[in-house]
Amino acid sequence: xxxxxxxxxxxxxxxxxxxxxxxxxxxxxxxxxxxxxxxxxxxxxxxxxxxxxxxxxxxxxxxxxxxxxxxxxxxxxxxxxxxxxxxxxxxxxxxxxxxxxxxxxxxxxxxxxxxxxxxxxxxxxxxxxxxxxxxxxxxxxxxxxxxxxxxxxxxxxxxxxxxxxxxxxxxxxxxxxxxxxxxxxxxxxxxxxxxxxxxxxxxxxxxxxxxxxxxxxxxxxxxxxxxxxxxxxxxxxxxxxxxxxxxxxxxxxxxxx
Numbered sequence: 001x002x003x004x005x006x007x008x009x010x011x012x013x014x015x016x017x018x019x020x021x022x023x024x025x026x027x028x029x030x031x032x033x034x035x036x037x038x039x040x041x042x043x044x045x046x047x048x049x050x051x052x053x054x055x056x057x058x059x060x061x062x063x064x065x066x067x068x069x070x071x072x073x074x075x076x077x078x079x080x081x082x083x084x085x086x087x088x089x090x091x092x093x094x095x096x097x098x099x100x101x102x103x104x105x106x107x108x109x110x111x112x113x114x115x116x117x118x119x120x121x122x123x124x125x126x127x128x129x130x131x132x133x134x135x136x137x138x139x140x141x142x143x144x145x146x147x148x149x150x151x152x153x154x155x156x157x158x159x160x161x162x163x164x165x166x167x168x169x170x171x172x173x174x175x176x177x178x179x180x181x182x183x184x185x186x187x188x189x190x191x192x193x194x195x196x197x198x199x200x201x202x203x204x205x206x207x208x209x210x211x212x213x214x215x216x217x218x219x220x221x222x223x224x225x226x227x228x229x230x231x232x233x234x235x236x237x238x239x240x241x242x243x244x245x246x247x248x249x250x251x252x253x254x255x256x257x
Contacts (some may be wrong), residue, residue: 075189140196143189143196150184151182
């Protein structure tokens with residue numbers, strides 16, 4: 001067993017190195033003065049300075065944040081409502097409806113992008129921010145729905161019954177009792193939806209217009225031309241922001257404990 005544990009431990013280390021060494025190189029080369037970004041020349045911060053003065057990247061980042069925020073909001077409303085309705089009321093086709101709702105989670109992104117493009121063109125809907133938000137909401141809300149349904153699996157029905165017995169209307173019981181109980185699932189689903197929307201490239205590529213490009217689209221266009229050190233700098237900033245959010249989350253958990 002000691003040998004088996006050592007082998008599995010070694011394999012785990014290899015996998016982690018495989019994943020994180022490229023990220024480490026990306027961070028290091030974001031401080032490389034060479035524009036080719038292949039051979040190390042000297043330490044510099046000029047790519048970060050140029051990044052803040054790149055109006056195209058900043059505008060694309062603002063667009064991505066707005067699209068992700070609106071898509072997440074719609075996904076939370078739709079996903080939470082759908083999960084509660086499927087839990088609270090029994091329909092003949094409850095399982096079929098649930099299965100259909102989860103299809104966007106498993107269907108290939110290129111198929112979803114093409115199908116949404118065909119749909120928008122069929123109904124003569126102009127491509128733009130609206131179509132991007134609709135597309136992002138389509139594949140994001142199932143993740144919120146799944147997180148809320150997982151939380152509903154442990155719901156005690158007596159909580160709602162007690163609220164109704166104390167004079168609350170069904171709507172007030174849902175808002176003041178059920179929603180606070182579902183809040184951890186809603187928050188986790190919202191975080192997944194926001195991350196997916198910020199990261200989405202393929203579906204956005206099919207449903208965007210020239211004036212509604214998000215950050216992944218702009219980065220993809222820059223990467224096709226050649227290696228750009230500003231991409232490394234931007235990626236490093238996202239990595240640092242992610243680490244800060246994770247540390248802050250753990251700190252808040254410890255404070256609550």
